[in-house]
Amino acid sequence: MIFPWHQNAFAKLTQMLEQNHLPHALLITGAEKIGKFELAMRFIQTLLCENSVCGECQHCRQLAKDNPRDVLDQSVLIRRSHYPNMVFCRPELSESGRESKEIRVNQIRAFCDILSKTADALQIGVIFYADQMNVNAANSLLKTLEEPRENTLIILLAHNANALPATILSRCQSVHISPTFDSESVEWLSKHIDSEKRSDFDAAQLLENAHGIPFKAVEELQGDYFLQFQSWQNHLLEMAMNPAKTIETKLFEGYELETLVCLQQLITEGVRLKLLKTQGALLELNKVVNKASLDNLFRLLDDISRSISLAQDPVNMTLLLDNVLIVWSHITHLKQYPIITNLREVS
Ligand SMILES: [Zn+2]
Missing domain, CATH: 3.40.50.300 (P-loop containing nucleotide triphosphate hydrolases)
Incomplete structure (x- = not known):
């Protein structure tokens, strides 16, 4: 075939x-x-x-x-x-x-x-x-x-x-x-998800997360990477939905870089949805991007890329992540985008 x-x-x-x-x-x-x-x-x-x-x-x-x-x-x-x-x-x-x-x-x-x-x-x-x-x-x-x-x-x-x-x-x-997001590929992917996992996952969303590469989506699902990724994603969305709550970062310990990449993907997808004026498979993400301004989302994406590029150097990843998360948790009602100092100093 x-x-x-x-x-x-x-x-x-x-x-x-x-x-x-x-x-x-x-x-x-x-x-x-x-x-x-x-x-x-x-x-x-x-x-x-x-x-x-x-x-x-x-x-x-x-x-x-x-x-x-x-x-x-x-x-x-x-x-x-x-x-x-x-x-x-x-x-x-x-x-x-x-x-x-x-x-x-x-x-x-x-x-x-x-x-x-x-x-x-x-x-x-x-x-x-x-x-x-x-x-x-x-x-x-x-x-x-x-x-x-x-x-x-x-x-x-x-x-x-x-x-x-x-x-x-x-x-x-x-x-x-080319990477693919069309319905035939989504259908192929949903047939290749283990039947016991099938009800838990949305194939279209899996394909989005795997950047349109179906084999990668299948592979990620086989290991526990995707499960972990999904729990980071849920936790990040919960943060943005509840800005008043204290930020709990235990879940991300030791995975600061992965968390930044996860947030980057989440916001990139959010920006895409917002620009297309459409809704995605993640209900919370739809709500967050609805309330957040495009300008702030872009600025945060910028800061996240900067943080990820700094991860090559021995910088304090926990601090970098914390600073990004503070902005993210207030993204729905940010009046003025703050300057993340430790990013500006080193860049
Ligand atoms: Zn033959």
Whole structure:
């Protein structure tokens, strides 16, 4: 099946095929967890299967076994697919077993080497995190892209196309997968929420919280992160609804940065609703943004971003959060936006 939020990108790919424009190099971009690999594999299956993605032929079964995301015990330059003419490349493991931050030139050489072997069948190479190729690796790949061979397809997967050299970009056809908020994706998500959790969560709101990335929404729901996130969210809304109450911050201890991010998302969503003059799934948020002025909400967002960027330095996060929360708890009736001193002093 094609995921609802992949449909546009997939249509663009099949259009290339139908018009006989299968490129030598393809770049698939999109946010983390949007499903770039799934889209690539679906496309590869379309190319290889003789029965329009049957799931049963030799090629379909070989592809189904591939899981290049699996962490291996040892580091390898490249990984071979179960389909004999396909190879995957992704950052190696360091000695400590961690994934390296870059793809190195010896990996790209090994990758291109395999692809240059003569074969009658289609040769396919997939590079994960292509935007993490170091300069030498990118130059090495460029040589292969400059002299494309018949019957070879190289697919680059990357979060950020801008991180790739222009010389490589110009030799790729690119397809982007955008975040999604449409009803089909919401429906897909609601089907993928565990049935016992289904009544507790609103799929549209989950998708909003996951910035329009359905796989991320599913993942967040599996761990207790989302539950925690939701309790922070409820607590933050309660604060703004009851300005007279003393601020209780125990719940946020040790999670100051996460709380700031949570509040940032909440206000961003509130501003969006206010600008669209519409209501969201969170009743309390609707009430708060109704009463708060847009100007104050924007100012607070500014201060929150500043606080989040300061979190890189060893500053007192509790104090930063407290100051932000004081403003937030009075947001519905702020006459004049206060100056948060410790933010101004350091900036
Ligand atoms: Zn098949």
